[in-house]
Amino acid sequence: xxxxxxxxxxxxxxxxxxxxxxxxxxxGLESAHGWISIPFCCLxxxxxxxxxxILFIIxxxxxxxxxxxxxxxxxxxxxxxxxxxxxxTTLRILWFQANExxxxxxxxxxxxxxxxxxxESGVLVAMALDRYVAICKPLRYTMILTNSRIIQIGFLxxxxxxxxxxxxxxxxxxxxxxxxxxxSHSYCYYPDVIKLACSDTRANNICGxxxxxxxxxxxxxxxxxxxxxIICSVLNIASSxxxxxxxxxCVSHIAAVAVFYIPMFxxxxxxxxxxxxxxxxxxxxxxxxxxxxxxxNPIIYSVKTKQIRKxxxxxxxxx
Numbered sequence: 001x002x003x004x005x006x007x008x009x010x011x012x013x014x015x016x017x018x019x020x021x022x023x024x025x026x027x028g029l030e031s032a033h034g035w036i037s038i039p040f041c042c043l044x045x046x047x048x049x050x051x052x053x054i055l056f057i058i059x060x061x062x063x064x065x066x067x068x069x070x071x072x073x074x075x076x077x078x079x080x081x082x083x084x085x086x087x088x089t090t091l092r093i094l095w096f097q098a099n100e101x102x103x104x105x106x107x108x109x110x111x112x113x114x115x116x117x118x119x120e121s122g123v124l125v126a127m128a129l130d131r132y133v134a135i136c137k138p139l140r141y142t143m144i145l146t147n148s149r150i151i152q153i154g155f156l157x158x159x160x161x162x163x164x165x166x167x168x169x170x171x172x173x174x175x176x177x178x179x180x181x182x183x184s185h186s187y188c189y190y191p192d193v194i195k196l197a198c199s200d201t202r203a204n205n206i207c208g209x210x211x212x213x214x215x216x217x218x219x220x221x222x223x224x225x226x227x228x229x230i231i232c233s234v235l236n237i238a239s240s241x242x243x244x245x246x247x248x249x250c251v252s253h254i255a256a257v258a259v260f261y262i263p264m265f266x267x268x269x270x271x272x273x274x275x276x277x278x279x280x281x282x283x284x285x286x287x288x289x290x291x292x293x294x295x296x297n298p299i300i301y302s303v304k305t306k307q308i309r310k311x312x313x314x315x316x317x318x319x
Contacts, residue, residue, distance in 0.1 A: 019177035037094035050298030079294035122157035
């Protein structure tokens with residue numbers, strides 16, 4: 001009897017080290033997953049085609065080989081990464097009801113998901129710097145944002161992502177999970193995974209807080225500061241037409257910042273305070289959080305940026 005108890009305890013400990021997570025589709029609408037997959041496929045196709053087109057145009061059009069468009073190309077590449085990082089699990093659930101995922105695969109997905117999210121936040125800061133230099137120091141624009149400096153900025157953004165995300169995910173390996181756990185979304189989201197742990201997670205929570213401070217807590221004040229300086233500089237311009245022209249060059253970036261950060265904060269608030277909120281709201285907000293920037297960013301820059309719009313029209317209607 002004692003031996004059977006020991007075997008049961010060993011098996012329980014072993015399975016806790018190799019947990020299986022259950023991803024969630026659309027709660028309460030499982031029977032309609034096939035139909036729900038249609039708008040999801042349309043959104044994914046829009047995100048993939050739109051960002052691929054932006055990348056292709058910037059690479060092939062020599063007139064767009066400028067700092068602003070280099071940053072935009074990195075933003076599009078990041079949005080492609082965000083789309084690919086969740087598309088496989090979401091469509092697998094909607095099409096085949098295959099919702100199981102191991103801890104190792106979950107960690108891999110979180111690496112790409114949170115990595116691309118952190119990178120996009122850094123790219124938005126770089127684009128804010130670009131707008132500040134273009135408006136406040138136009139005569140020194142090409143001297144300040146040289147190709148080598150743009151490469152350095154890109155390297156710093158990527159290194160920050162790796163230094164913050166890798167330790168955060170490595171700390172998940174020793175964490176014990178007591179049983180098969182059901183996640184709230186159709187992909188692995190770090191706050192969703194860590195709250196299902198049954199061992200001490202203080203180190204994970206501290207690391208997560210440090211990461212949050214060094215990404216969102218640092219990037220948003222930098223973006224706000226750049227626009228305060230831009231507004232002060234633009235208000236000193238005598239001509240109202242020139243002021244309008246200067247502000248209009250920032251509209252696309254402001255829209256991209258709003259599209260990225262507003263869903264992120266909304267999802268964080270729902271996770272933190274929305275325990276009474278229906279599960280379907282959690283799931284829909286989680287999908288909006290990751291799908292909105294990749295879908296809308298190409299549209300925003302195609303509509304509001306004249307050079308991008310002209311290049312797309314010439315590509316689509318070229319004889």
